[in-house]
């Protein structure tokens with residue numbers, strides 16, 4: 001029997017998933033380190049401790065399965081507007097070359113320009129957001145572009161039809177008000193009863209903050225929040241996703257907080273299963 005999952009004719013029909021590094025962490029409110037993540041994730045993807053196959057038999061090194069556009073060039077990381085413009089342009093360039101962007105943060109602030117670029121090209125976009133945190137602050141410590149704010153910036157522009165959040169367990173009164181203001185569909189951990197299928201009509205962007213995982217599964221993150229998901233929970237939800245992915249990101253890996261390369265391996269596992277999700281629809 002032929003391996004299920006890889007139909008070479010279908011692989012590029014919707015655009016090859018394409019890695020794009022966004023090595024930026026100056027919008028982090030707590031720790032630096034996620035700027036080192038794109039290199040760490042690429043190294044983990046090549047780590048011989050595992051192989052290059054997804055669980056449903058896609059070889060991510062086979063032609064057309066996963067491309068790599070390198071890192072966004074950030075000449076002056078202290079110039080926030082220039083950083084955001086460069087990330088938005090980098091993501092747009094991936095789409096315009098026929099790829100589907102899979103951006104590697106970086107802190108979560110990079111999702112705002114990345115989603116802007118995708119939403120402009122995919123009307124009716126749904127964003128599926130895995131995170132311990134809602135990241136819906138209007139501003140955080142005086143910074144409207146902090147990694148605590150990207151989904152407020154995304155939602156107030158009105159280009160995203162639905163925002164679905166999973167894994168949230170740190171809502172403040174302000175963020176609850178923002179959830180109501182923007183009509184966010186939140187699946188909080190306090191109501192968790194196991195993995196479920198997220199279905200969305202139309203194009204979907206998936207933003208995966210690795211701190212959605214319980215700190216027992218990953219040390220290399222800046223904001224460990226107990227009471228989270230297992231690696232298996234997230235992988236299963238990626239596999240059950242009933243949606244067409246047009247873009248994604250994996251953010252907030254902090255290699256400086258990792259006591260071994262293992263958190264990078266967790267991030268790489270997520271990247272692989274996201275690649276599979278891109279190819280499933």
Ligand SMILES: [Mn+2]
Pocket residue numbers: 131132133209211212223252
């Ligand atoms: Mn988070």
